[in-house]
Amino acid sequence: MADLPVRIVLLRPRNPENLGAAARAMKNFGLSDWAIAALGTHDFAAARRVAVHAEDLLDRPRLVASLDEAVADCAWVVGTSSRAVRGKRRLAPDAVAREALERAAEGRTAIVFGDERSGLTNEEVHRCHDLSAIPTGEAQPSVNLAQAVLLYAYEVRRAALAAAPARPAKAPEGATDAELERVEDALREALRTAGFLAGPERHAVRDLAAALRRARLSRREARLWLAALRTLGRG
Template identity: 40%
Template sequence: MGPRVVLVEPQNAANVGFVARVLANFGLCDWALVRGVEWRGSEAERTGAMARERLEAARRVDSLEQAAAGCTHLVGFSARPGRHRRLLALPALRAEVEPWGPEARPALIFGREDRGLDAAETERCSLLVTIPAAELASFNLSHAVAVALYEWFRGSAAPPPAAQGVSWAPAKERERLAARTRAELEAASFPGTGELEGTLRRLAARPMEARDLRVLEKVLRHAQYLRERHG
């Protein structure tokens, strides 16, 4: 299964049509638009005329959380690193994602044409990827999607045996775990809870096997039980 493509607040309708064509080039149908320009009755109908079915398939949502619902790994594309986050060069992406295995449900996240993804959006991403460039660092939106998908599918092969059958925790469950951890620490008057905020955001953003998430949930339940029992 290929990745989901998410465009965050696209501003140029023509780009939306071109991205629809790119998705058709790679045989993908799963994509979402987080707010942004309305493509119906716009230039997108001309630039995406050869991929009308893809245009019709685009889901329009109000938040990145809705766009990535059900996805286990969020791969953000940016020319700027996030806070305390490194940028992975696109040619290294394949080696990074192969261990995820066939159970992974990745989403490729692309930002606005003029300023890309904001800090809060990059914090939600499991990986931040940059497309190497010689001079001008930013790519046209549809070009970035095309280059990213080419690299994603280039030389793709079956995952190694160790990755077979891995079940990944969806992003929403990781976020719920981070929120519950924060609440439990505050309830226990843990010193320096605020200093852990970045750690908890990274916990929610990074891939996690479902079995590991279940273990951590058990730890939290036991911690809550002990706290309530001993006051």
Template identity: 35%
Template sequence: MLANIRIVLVQTYHPGNIGASARAMKTMGLTDLVLVNPRCFPDSEASRLAAGAEDVVDNARVVGSLQEAIADCVQVVGASARLRSLPLPHFDEPEAMARELVAHAEDDPVALVFGRERFGLTNDEIRCCSHQVSIPANPDYGILNLSQAVQVLAYETFKAWRRRPESDHCQPRPAEERRPTREQLDHFHAHLSRVMQASGFLTQPHARTEAQLQALFARAQPTRKELSLLRGLLRSLEESAQDD
């Protein structure tokens, strides 16, 4: 199950932070590392600071976008040091986040996403996530190095995995009862946007309205079967409009 928990680093500037993050991951049993447009990789500094976790660095995948890194994930948690105006579900405590993440990882890939060393994730990147999480720290100096943040959340995840109830060790849930992937949700939101614009509900692209609807469905956490029903409803509305 730990193999289903992915660490995603977005545009890491210092290659040494990749190695240090890989070391933090391996100490907590995590091995799936994806790098989104790193400035310099592969690099000897990444391997040097991995200090025994060179296999995690060597097996890291490099992709061109955050969407590509998380397309198959059913839950994507963006680590953010500051609260934002985006209405996504937010975990104030990493421990609560880890319990939910581990529960979803029983059946499907999930991801923890970390941004750039200097300014973290952009608002557009946070919108790609299903949830946010912050690490409680000294309000007068709450600055964590990238690998330190990875270590804290990886530890909470490993702890939640060790403490998961025995009743969770069961047969995989049927596919229709599981959470949709980010790619499936992206298709749904694109479909919803087309229908809203065609119906006149949106007369022009309206990022705030669409972001609020995305947050609504993130909070609702529909199953794949429920998302399929919603897609069927949208198709029916499209066909009805065409007949008129």
């Protein structure tokens, strides 16, 4: 099976056994792309004891400093959180997997997991394009990090196996997260110049930018938006 277009992103993982178990889960279901931001442990010996037959993933982790760096080249960023946030969809894991494959021609999907103790911060939740949560029972809603990675990896694999072999015509390449961030910055500047943002920004720019993200802009469209907004901003 071809490389699956999904990157697992772990933020501030502290437990080395979780690293090893997450690597094993990825290998189980055919995922190899992962990024670790602000790694909280360097006990790779303990991680290797758990990463049975997935030691090669531990030998080449992509270590980054921030969520921004981890997802800059991804077209769709999904945060795992049970919170409800206005303007962001909340998808079940299987829906994330299906849409990730549908978006494969546009670019990679990042599935983002927060640290073991507190998950994603509010800022990180807002940074993601959409959200997803595992529908757990009320008696124990919290899922171990490595177990959560396994469940999403399983759903991606299942969706890939169920997908029809025929693919539609090549879709335009989707705008990356970094390109969408530049569009949002240009939008903010244009609105300030026009007097729309006379006071504190609050949620206006974020909500407007969220609508652009939902539109799934192509790279060409993102460049056009950026040029137009920068022209307006100079007005």
